[in-house]
Amino acid sequence: MQRYDYAFPFRIDPASGQAAQTPYQAHVDQMIRQVLLTSPGERIDLPEFGCGLRQLIFAPHSSALDATTNLIVLQSLNRWMAGIITVQKVTVVPLTSTDDPAKLEIQINYTMLASQTNGQIKVAVN
8 A cells, every 4th residue: 555645845736625645755755855955044943954965066076075965965864854764875976067067966775664665866956
């Protein structure tokens, strides 16, 4: 049986008039994106929430930047997603393009604790 939870961003499903729902796997991916793409201080009611990745894209790419990004992602996910996922691996890849030279891709492999299933998400930060 597939589990469902609220969709993000929160919205009303026009067909049912109820809160829109999404499969649990997609819900977990949405929560990971929220943690990674929210800057600390951005949420008034929870000022420590977030990861602050966007500030790192202006630093020149190096192995030190990759290690710092990896550590920040691991600490944030372990803090805000504890009890929901276990992070298995974080990979940082610089994305070079002529349109946007300051861009990173964060790939996260994780295990959802409720179902003991593995998941993977890629988050582009620019």
